[in-house]
Amino acid sequence: MQLNHARILLTGATGGLGQALAGELSATGAALLLSGRNAERLAEIKVAPGTDYTTLQADLARGEGIAAAATAARHFRVNMLINNAGIGCFGLLEQQGWPPVEKVLAINLESPIRLTQALLPWLRAQPEAAIVNIGSTFGSIPFAGFAAYSATKAGLRAFSQALRRELADSLIRVVHVAPRAIDTALNAPAVNALNRYLKSHSDSPEAVAAHIVATLRNDRSESHIGFPERLFAWLNGFAPGLIDRGLAGKLAAIKQHASSQ
Ligand SMILES: NC(=O)c1ccc[n+]([C@@H]2O[C@H](COP(=O)([O-])OP(=O)(O)OC[C@H]3O[C@@H](n4cnc5c(N)ncnc54)[C@H](OP(=O)(O)O)[C@@H]3O)[C@@H](O)[C@H]2O)c1
Secondary structure, three states, X not given: OOHHHOEEEEOOOOOHHHXXXXXXXXXXXXXXXXXXXXXXXXXHOOOOOOOOEEEEEOOOOOHHHHHHHHHHHHHOOOOEEEEOOOOOOOOOHHHOOHHXXXXXXXXXXXXXXXXXXXXXXXXXXXXXXXXXXXXXHHHOOOOOOOHHHHHHHHHHXXXXXXXXXXXXXXXXXXXXXEOOOEOOOOOOHHHHHHHHHHOOOOEOHHHHHHHHHHHHHOOOOEEEOOOOHHHHHHHHHHXXXXXXXXXXXXXHHHHHHHHOO
């Protein structure tokens, strides 16, 4: 799809990556329906001059929020849904209560599936349409200290691939983009400290937004951002034991950082 013909519902538009994506997408001429929960941050999102855009305050962890977003999307005549809203959930599973785990499952996995399902009949009626899911490297390299988060992103990756196969005879494209760490507020201070200790690279939201727009422009369906993360994701697919052994050497540091928060 040519992005200057796109009318996009972008969830998580108030976040670090969302704001950068709103700027990058608006520069292509796309029209934007920007969704988030925080009204002040929604009002402050910067888009290119002349952009056709509007904002929507909705809590996507709630059924009413999903319904409101789907209604607004039909009203705005969207032909692209970008499921970007998400939260982190760093910690050792046995030290976490159920509420943070339930929350990350609801926001990172359940809400994109619900919103997609609510919008599919509308998107199917468009001459061309796309569903774009923002996953994570941890969806392909499930990481110690991120068990529930990794499960949501692996689930989102599987959802993207299954839906793409289910819609293969339709005009709806399904795209999955998996960034590595990004410099945003999603990462708790302990995660940033762990990334520094492990020398894990963290990208700017602007660089990731540019990569996502390039993926859409080039009509690619799958994109993993960063090297060696791309290599390790591929390796984990057929030799997970190698990744088990590599991560075992980092476990003490991961435990120490997880317990420090
Ligand atoms: N940061 C990273 O290291 C990293 C790495 C790989 C992938 N990702 C993925 O990139 C995406 C964007 O993350 P980010 O780094 O930009 O995080 P962020 O800065 O913390 O932004 C998160 C966004 O999600 C929204 N959100 C959270 N809970 C919501 C809810 N219940 N209903 C509606 N919206 C909700 C927030 O809205 P409000 O602020 O308005 O509540 C905010 O717009 C996520 O899917 C994340 O998993 C991030």
